Every structure is written in C-alpha cells, then in structure tokens.
Amino acid sequence: MEGADLIFTAENLSFRYKDEKGTIFEDVSFKINKGEFVCFMGPNGSGKSTLFQILEGFLKPTSGSLEFEGKDLQELLANEVSKKKFHQKVGILFQNVDTQLFNSTVYDEIAFGPKQMNLSQNEVDQRVEDCLNLFNLNSMRDSVPYNLSGGEKREVALASVLALNPDVILLDEPLVGLTRAKRNELIELFDKLHQAGKTIILITHYFQQIKDVATDYLIFGNGEIVKKTGDELKADPELIHQVEEY
C-alpha cells in the first residue's frame, strides 16, 4: 500500500507571512516518502526554513493541504495525544540553534526531550549517555550550553534532537560554520541514521559533499519548487550547475 510509506504529502501549498505582501511560495506539491534522504537546496531567502517550519507545524500554510502519514497535519496537532506523537516522530534542528538551547547544562539539554516521554530515569540516563558519547561531549556534560562555541552548540542541539529517537529528522543547515572534517563526520552520521531507516530532510548549500548520500532533492528557485530524484539530478548537468551555485 503506497499510503503506508508516505511521510509528508503537500498539495498546492502556498505561504505568505502575515502582513507581508509577497508570497514565499505558491501552489507547491510534493511527496516525501519513508526512508528518503531529501536535500532542500535553493538560494538564500527562497523559503527553505519557512517550509521546514510548516512541516514541523510551527507555521500554518496560507492555503493548500499538508498531510503527515496520510493525515491532515493541522488535525493531528489539534489533538494533544496525536500532537505529542507527532513531535516524538519528527525532530527538528533549527538553523539558529540558540533558539533551541534553553537548559542550564548540556546534560539537562539532552535529557529534556526524553523526560517528556514518560521514560524511566534509567532509560533517560541511557539515552543521554548514548548521545553524549556519539558526539564526544562527555567532558561538557555540566557546561552551560549558552557558553559553548558555535560548533559545540550545534552538536548539543543535534544530540538533544536524536535523544528523542525520531523517525523523521529535519536538519536546517547543520553543516554551516564547521570545518570540512567536521562536516564530513556529520554527513557520515546522517548517512548512518538513514541506513538505519530514518527519513532525513536536510537543508544545505554543500551539494558536492552530500551528493553521494542524498536520495532526493527539493529544489527551490525560479519561483517554483520541484522534487527530483538523485538520478534525475545527476542526468541534468544544467540543474547540477544551478544547485552548485546554491
């Protein structure tokens, strides 16, 4: 059954910010299926982060429909039980991590999500330890997230997202401001998560570094948003040239 594998279905989605005249995008339709590794690529200001916030339910589309696993997202979010489930299934790393870090220690930051999930203290501790180890953050467990370097903050925020063990992971420019080695390390981690069955949705401008791990692309530009498979993109030198500019 096709429906079982659908993660997001957008139909004729349009969005404009309140009090702003211009639309950010209009009549956009696409599907994201379970197990895809989708890269959003496009110029600055083209609406990538805006679309992320719509997929996460922070922003409501101005018109059109958006379904998560075949159910209307706004309806899911209107019910406390299904809203909680949705937020356990879908994790998001914001472009500006400072908006995401609000606890007084790295440990508490990572433990925050699991604590909301009615897990036992042992299970919470185990998840935090796993995530601290994953990013080599053990020596920083008592540090104040606010005081960390930009790259360290990104790792703590990412650890806090992964601690929820989400099925779908939205990553808004996690590679910016990192060394090439660190970028490659993170891409390897995203690839592993994908291999483990997670659906990855990644906003990035680093086409050359992600092209071997991404399966699909949502390309923003020229006033439209189009979805392409990796094979379709690789067969289109002009489009490759375009995304390399982003």
Ligand SMILES: Nc1ncnc2c1ncn2[C@@H]1O[C@H](COP(=O)(O)OP(=O)(O)OP(=O)(O)O)[C@@H](O)[C@H]1O
């Ligand atoms: N809260 C807001 N109110 C009004 N306009 C906004 C708001 N947030 C973003 N915008 C505008 O919407 C457009 C799309 O912004 P968005 O952040 O989605 O772009 P982006 O593709 O993520 O860009 P970048 O690559 O620079 O991160 C921009 O022109 C931006 O100025």
Ligand SMILES: [Mg+2]
């Ligand atoms: Mg953005």
